[in-house]
Amino acid sequence: MRKIGKAFYTVGFVLVFVLLGSPFSWAQSNVSVEASLSQTTIYTGERVSLSIEISGNFNNVSRPELPQFENFRLLSDNPSTSRSYSYVNGQSTVSYTYSYYLIAQKKGEYQLPPVSVSIDGETYATDSIPVNVIDQDDSATSGDSSGQPDIFLKLEVSDKKPVTGQQVITDVILYFRDGLEVNSYQPVPGWKAEGFWKEELENTGRPRAESTVLNGIRYRKARLLQFSLFPTKSGELEISPYKIVVAVRSARSGNDPFSSFFSGFGSNQREVELSSDPITVDVQPLSPTDDATYIGAVGNFDISRSISTNNALVGESIEIKTRVRGSGNIPLISKPSYDLPEGLEIYEPQENTRLNRRNSTISGSKSFTDVIIARSPGNYTIPAKTVSYFNPSRAQHITTTLEPLTFSIDENPEAIAASGNSGEIPVSPITGLASWIVISPNPADLLEIWWFWPGLIIPLLIVGFAYWRKSYAEKMQTDTAFARSVKASDKAQQRLKKAIEISEQGDIKQAYNLLQKAITGFISDRLNMPEAGLSNQDYIEALKEQDIEENLVKNVRMLLEKCATISYAPNTTHAYLKSHVGLAESTLEKLQKVL
Amino acid sequence: MPTNRIPKIFLFLFLFGGLASLSFAQQNAQALFDDANEMLQEGNYQQALSLYQKLEGQNTVSGALFINMGISYQHIDSLGIAKYYFLKASQFEETEQQAQKALEFVESRFSRQSAVLPKLPWDIATDWLQEHIGAKNILLIGIITLNVGVLIFIAHWFVQAYPNVLRIAGLSLIGAALLIIASSFYTQYISERYSKAVMVTEKVSVLEEPTEEASIVSRAYEGYTFTVDHRQSKSEQEWAYVRMSNGLYGWIPNSEILIL
Numbered sequence: 082m083r084k085i086g087k088a089f090y091t092v093g094f095v096l097v098f099v100l101l102g103s104p105f106s107w108a109q110s111n112v113s114v115e116a117s118l119s120q121t122t123i124y125t126g127e128r129v130s131l132s133i134e135i136s137g138n139f140n141n142v143s144r145p146e147l148p149q150f151e152n153f154r155l156l157s158d159n160p161s162t163s164r165s166y167s168y169v170n171g172q173s174t175v176s177y178t179y180s181y182y183l184i185a186q187k188k189g190e191y192q193l194p195p196v197s198v199s200i201d202g203e204t205y206a207t208d209s210i211p212v213n214v215i216d217q218d219d220s221a222t223s224g225d226s227s228g229q230p231d232i233f234l235k236l237e238v239s240d241k242k243p244v245t246g247q248q249v250i251t252d253v254i255l256y257f258r259d260g261l262e263v264n265s266y267q268p269v270p271g272w273k274a275e276g277f278w279k280e281e282l283e284n285t286g287r288p289r290a291e292s293t294v295l296n297g298i299r300y301r302k303a304r305l306l307q308f309s310l311f312p313t314k315s316g317e318l319e320i321s322p323y324k325i326v327v328a329v330r331s332a333r334s335g336n337d338p339f340s341s342f343f344s345g346f347g348s349n350q351r352e353v354e355l356s357s358d359p360i361t362v363d364v365q366p367l368s369p370t371d372d373a374t375y376i377g378a379v380g381n382f383d384i385s386r387s388i389s390t391n392n393a394l395v396g397e398s399i400e401i402k403t404r405v406r407g408s409g410n411i412p413l414i415s416k417p418s419y420d421l422p423e424g425l426e427i428y429e430p431q432e433n434t435r436l437n438r439r440n441s442t443i444s445g446s447k448s449f450t451d452v453i454i455a456r457s458p459g460n461y462t463i464p465a466k467t468v469s470y471f472n473p474s475r476a477q478h479i480t481t482t483l484e485p486l487t488f489s490i491d492e493n494p495e496a497i498a499a500s501g502n503s504g505e506i507p508v509s510p511i512t513g514l515a516s517w518i519v520i521s522p523n524p525a526d527l528l529e530i531w532w533f534w535p536g537l538i539i540p541l542l543i544v545g546f547a548y549w550r551k552s553y554a555e556k557m558q559t560d561t562a563f564a565r566s567v568k569a570s571d572k573a574q575q576r577l578k579k580a581i582e583i584s585e586q587g588d589i590k591q592a593y594n595l596l597q598k599a600i601t602g603f604i605s606d607r608l609n610m611p612e613a614g615l616s617n618q619d620y621i622e623a624l625k626e627q628d629i630e631e632n633l634v635k636n637v638r639m640l641l642e643k644c645a646t647i648s649y650a651p652n653t654t655h656a657y658l659k660s661h662v663g664l665a666e667s668t669l670e671k672l673q674k675v676l
Numbered sequence: 677m678p679t680n681r682i683p684k685i686f687l688f689l690f691l692f693g694g695l696a697s698l699s700f701a702q703q704n705a706q707a708l709f710d711d712a713n714e715m716l717q718e719g720n721y722q723q724a725l726s727l728y729q730k731l732e733g734q735n736t737v738s739g740a741l742f743i744n745m746g747i748s749y750q751h752i753d754s755l756g757i758a759k760y761y762f763l764k765a766s767q768f769e770e771t772e773q774q775a776q777k778a779l780e781f782v783e784s785r786f787s788r789q790s791a792v793l794p795k796l797p798w799d800i801a802t803d804w805l806q807e808h809i810g811a812k813n814i815l816l817i818g819i820i821t822l823n824v825g826v827l828i829f830i831a832h833w834f835v836q837a838y839p840n841v842l843r844i845a846g847l848s849l850i851g852a853a854l855l856i857i858a859s860s861f862y863t864q865y866i867s868e869r870y871s872k873a874v875m876v877t878e879k880v881s882v883l884e885e886p887t888e889e890a891s892i893v894s895r896a897y898e899g900y901t902f903t904v905d906h907r908q909s910k911s912e913q914e915w916a917y918v919r920m921s922n923g924l925y926g927w928i929p930n931s932e933i934l935i936l
Contacts, residue, residue, distance in 0.1 A: 507778070510742065540826035
């Protein structure tokens with residue numbers, strides 16, 4: 082019991098301390114100290130008001146400690162002060178404003194140093210303020226005030242050489258001279274920025290007019306609207322003129338620079354349509370990168386990936402969420418594609434875009450949710466994925482690797498009970514030895530098979546040869562002259578052979594008779610002459626008509642004469658006949674070539 | 677003598693080496709197949725499939741391999757891919773019957789069935805020739821018939837008996853051979869130009885043009901079969917020009933189908 086009581090008191094003490102301490106710390110953290118100048122572009126010798134505004138929930142505040150202002154003269158150490166009090170949603174806020182007047186002494190561009198203030202014992206400092214002091218004489222001589230309009234509209238872009246997809250902040254700024262009061266403005270609808278994707282930015286509060294000097298003329302300028310433009314292609318792109326209708330009237334007094342914006346209607350009010358000049362932006366292409374990793378994002382982003390669960394049942398859905406957060410072309414970002422293992426059913430990814438249009442930039446997040454369902458139990462791994470985006474401020478592609486995601490799927494007992502045996506496939510797996518074939522990835526062309534061309538050409542050759550043989554046989558049977566001519570040589574050879582045989586038997590005269598028949602038969606067969614009834618002279622004449630070589634005719638004549646006169650020769654020998662047969666053979670061979 | 681032996685040794689080494697490497701490839705395939713089958717029986721379908729795919733990637737295949745791949749895909753509920761592998765298994769004589777049974781089962785599981793237009797007789801004949809004989813074998817038959825026809829025709833010039841019969845028989849065989857040869861080339865042309873394909877994703881639109889913005893011809897669902905026209909599809913890398921089984925033509929992304 083004692084122990085419990087002691088613990089109870091300890092916790093109570095801590096709670097009281099926290100509850101008492103928290104308003105204090107909260108109040109401290111809600112104090113703001115801001116310094117502002119009535120004009121940031123001023124002439125030498127001109128007076129300018131420096132205001133230090135302290136607001137928040139505090140108890141004690143000291144007078145601001147002013148630094149040493151170089152090139153400015155402080156008119157008085159005693160500021161004019163004002164105080165206001167507000168109570169909103171149960172929260173009270175006090176606001177103190179200290180105003181000092183400074184006179185610019187020397188032309189140049191300066192930084193007005195910070196002013197420090199002590200609040201409830203803590204010291205706060207304002208930001209330094211840039212000031213441009215110009216010489217009144219110089220601006221009067223260089224400026225041509227006659228051609229300057231009293232009121233005009235201008236588009237100002239944050240970057241005139243962006244890359245494709247880069248966020249370009251475009252301000253619609255109204256310039257108007259002192260002496261004019263702008264009561265209201267209305268944008269003309271239908272402004273298109275061809276080649277850009279545009280988003281209008283939100284700005285809290287009403288436009289504030291600031292003093293500035295253009296070509297020696299004092300203007301006041303106010304930012305009416307602000308857009309984020311994202312070029313969708315490279316090259317020179319023109320931002321078309323922005324149009325606006327403003328209600329203006331001439332003011333009687335222009336001394337107070339803040340009084341003449343939305344200051345109310347007057348009697349000499351008129352409406353004017355203003356159009357800005359177009360602006361050309363030279364959009365640079367993105368440096369080349371790996372298309373597989375680039376997700377189309379240009380800006381400054383943080384990319385992450387998460388899985389809804391690491392363990393699920395078969396048939397249960399699992400969400401893979403990919404989130405891209407940061408500032409840039411968020412709506413144009415595309416989903417990285419993942420290599421999912423087999424056996425997963427994938428559904429259309431869901432996209433969710435959240436845009437924040439405040440703080441003069443488009444920021445926010447875009448998330449992609451892939452819904453997957455596993456159809457079988459097991460361990461699955463979605464491999465790591467490298468994604469990249471382009472960072473314009475660093476002018477390079479930033480690569481991020483999303484870690485691999487693993488999850489396990491268990492069998493769903495309810496699904497098993499519901500499916501029962503009726504859903505079983507009626508085929509069992511084939512185990513054991515299988516007959517394997519090796520398939521060729523490229524089937525052979527029929528014309529390239531080795532036996533194709535021989536298979537076609539050989540029968541054609543056979544047909545040709547057979548046709549020639551058939552024609553030859555037919556001619557031998559029907560054309561006697563051709564048949565005699567073809568057979569002449571063989572016939573002559575047989576007769577010569579026979580002549581030698583008979584000569585060997587001793588009948589020389591009969592042998593010469595056969596020799597003569599061989600010669601005359603050969604000539605008559607080759608020249609298609611009658612087989613009988615012709616004299617030796619007829620054969621000689623026939624040979625001469627064929628324009629045969631003289632020596633050949635001479636040999637034939639000699640042989641025929643020898644055959645005719647051998648009957649009168651007393652001692653003719655076998656050897657003698659054999660020499661004549663040899664001569665006859667060579668002569669007939671020569672005759673066969675020319676006849 | 678040694679010079680005579682060298683060519684013989686080379687021939688022996690060539691034949692032995694070739695046969696040994698073929699045999700080793702088949703043994704390796706069988707071992708891998710056995711491992712995959714164990715995984716399949718243990719219910720590790722993903723691991724089994726990765727091993728089966730390895731075999732398929734080596735171009736060493738069998739009807740049993742495709743049956744088991746189909747069963748694995750059926751278990752992980754990829755019915756379109758399962759159908760694709762059962763169709764492949766049906767092309768093997770030893771697994772044709774089992775594949776048909778499995779196909780009937782898978783077809784009954786698809787949520788949507790496609791209307792099927794009957795094929796033309798000529799297409800049926802061409803498909804039969806392609807599946808059962810093959811263009812190469814048809815060509816071989818044609819060449820042999822041509823040679824026999826030529827010989828018989830020549831015979832009628834020289835053989836006295838029945839010259840007219842021989843002439844007519846010869847000419848008929850030559851004519852038939854030329855038709856067979858022509859049909860082999862036609863079969864080859866058809867098999868090279870057209871392929872069967874199975875849709876393996878859940879749903880896709882068949883479009884009039886190969887662009888996402890084109891108007892829709894029809895919607896296709898998992899398990900639908902198409903005839904892919906490779907000649908028409910040649911101009912588009914990411915798309916295939918298909919004829920649906922109901923006779924409609926259109927373009928479909930290649931990623932949605934598996935071509936047999």
